[in-house]
Amino acid sequence: MGQRLFASYCILIYAFLLAPIVVVVAASFNAGAFLTFPPQGLSLRWYVTFFENEVFMRAIRTSLFVALITTVISGTIGTAGALYAVQFAGRLKEAVRLAMLAPLLLPEVLTAIALLFFVYAIGIGTRTMVGMIAGHVLITLPFVFINVSAALESFDPSWDLAARSLGADRLTRFRRIMLPLIKSGVIGGCLFAFIISFDTFTISFMLKGIGTSTLPIQLFDYLRTNFTPEAAAVSSLSIALTVAVVLVTEKLLGLKIHRF
Amino acid sequence: MAPKKRHLAPLLLIAPALIVLTVFLVIPYLNIILMSFRTPGNGVPYGAGWTIANYGKFLSDPFYLFQIANTLWIGVVTTLVCLVAGFPVAWQLARGSNRWRGLYYGIVLAPLLIGIVIRSYGWTILLGNNGVINRALIGAGLVDGPLPLMYNGLGIIIALTHVLLPFMILPISSALQGVDPSLEAAARSLGASRAITFRRIVLPLALPGIQAGSMLVFVLAISAYVTPALIGGLRVKTMAVTVVDALIDTFQWPFGSALALALSVIGALSVIAFARLTRTKWKAP
């Protein structure tokens, strides 16, 4: 009996976790003009409306652009940092780890505010994307670091010694032994970075310039005043995009689930 | 082989990250601390001169004090609910059969992939007076009128729990996986029942994970912006919402900074106190 109670409880929680997602996707197919659930009739009209909405389309392009740049920057310096922390830091390892995880431990809203003041203080304001991208890099860095260092921790140092004994120099060892074996950690970290950057709101909201907008911001704006299912359509597409990115990466490059 | 020279080159690996963190995190945060001591400006974000009046302003205003208390309260309740809801799932992830584990991980991680705005939006659909939950309850005859689930603390807690549950589940699951199953077998062989084994062997060893998850959820809950903004609406505001209002809507940069810092400091102190209270004497492996 205890087993069944436990299982039902867990299923309840899983349902709880999935509920809003299901609701949003279902609502997007609503034929009616109001946001209801269950939907009154099924239709794709809201998807059509969305594709014709230039504002949303531009927001998606901006989001993708920012996410891409963020992933490249964050992926590079995060991987380098993880390499240092695990292989070279020695006694400083915990300190380095704390530093790299700091943006995660500080409230995002505070980081956003701090960056906002900073870009004004140094004179560039929000005219350029520097502030926003810096913010995105900051909040994605910890995830790249966690993933890559997890992969590095499972790297057996005797593999490196064996390669040395067989005559491989430092660069060759890195290229042919270390890199392939931490590949999944790096890919996983970059994937996290991309998705987090694409979906993040607060940093983008505070640091966006006049006229630029990312998808989450646009959606947020829209939701405050509109109640049509178009927002649901946008959301569903965003979900689909994210899932697609994960699946494609999984298929092409292979991933392992890392411990948090 | 020149061992001395080698010690410098690896620093290049950490240098970019350190530079980014210093320039875009440390300095801006120091700047914010400075900002909180500036005088408010007229028509401009801040004025010349320094003052501590900003801190005084909200420490003496019951409105703000109530907000802080409310925000902390929401944080505590959210953390507790996440703990109760998340622990069984964490257990199943750690101990359950391998076949479905990938799927369970997927479900737990799915909300993280979706984006905070969309998630909160989903909850607005569910929690409104005309929303899914109320219509289901009324339709089933369980209640007469709609339950107020939105624009109040309850709605915020429900939505925040949903957002933060993965952050509770994953550390606990990780800690549970680290508990050697042969320890439980040893306890049982010595005569301990399942319940006692759980309480005295498993739970203490999983405590670091529970600690980590709780601290993470609490900190994220009290500093959340999007979810309380969408669910709380104009009626109930948490600290983060108030802060952003002060900054973006009314351009009170010094005051907003003081508020934000106060919130962070209170959060940090709470976390430290919690860590102290739940500290274990033995070191976890």
Next chain:
Amino acid sequence: MTELSIRGLTKLFGATRAVDQISLDITNGEFVSLLGPSGCGKTTTLKVIAGFEHADAGSIAFDGNDVGELPAEKRDIGMVFQNYALFPHMTVVQNLAFGLEMRKRPRQEIQTRVAKLLDMVQLSDLAERYPRQLSGGQQQRVALARALVIEPRILLLDEPLANLDAKLRDEMRVFIRELQRRVGITTVYVTHDQAEAMAISDKVVVMFGGRIAQMGAPDEIYDRPRSREVAGFVGRVNLIDGKVSAVTEAGCRLRTGFGEIDIACPWRPANGDSLTAVLRPEAITLAPTDATGLGWGGRVLSAYYSGNTIDYRIALTDGSELQVQTFPTRRFQPGDAVTVMASGASFWPLAEAS
């Protein structure tokens, strides 16, 4: 074929002398074991030879050329690690090819040499497998093949059999030695298992506390140990304390608590000297008490039967105990009175003071 020369090798970790003034020569094609308990410095010595650790003093020369300044990658060594260290993302063939690729050998040559070595270790049909798909013994053979395919100057093995079960260990040590003979490569083998070291080595170097306690052929170490520690480490041993009661032509007469015996002695002891002699359990025979007046009286304290031998503990008349090992042709029970016999030639006096 390479000669290895080590002189005054010292390695410190902080204040600890892990390796303390080690000197030894290994000739062409010799199989030498470094034998000792954990922490005796044998693995550190191996690492310094390989180039993974830098010596604090002393020199290492391959064929007369000092290699101290050469990094590990350039020393042309072949190393077999305790956990095999096979590259998990490469197949068996790729693992073997790696060292040859580092030496920039042409593809054709790599293929031929890899195939030949796979054949030598009898793993040809597992060529395309990944390490995780192989058993412990198979992984071990791959590790060996990978080290040998590059035809290095020296073969170094770091407790390669430690992770295998007993029966496989026995088979593999013979396999390794046979392979080494075939290839004729100078080999340094680190182990803490004395039976293993003695079974397959040309020379055994016993190490304690960073120093060489004794070095020589296996039978020399076993039959003529130079100290109690060496005697005790390479096998079970009875240490018989006594005094010289007379000096004889071949050696001396030793008076012990339970009787007198004439033993051979490589030096000339003086009358009245204290002496400790080594007596191996298998050199002692037991007979029922009613035998002739030879030997000494004793009582069986315990008897453990292990199939091909029986291990006894016998109490002698003066209260001292002997470990005895015999074939199971005759079995005694605890409590039995027995006569203990051993020839004078089986006693080996220890040079150091007891």
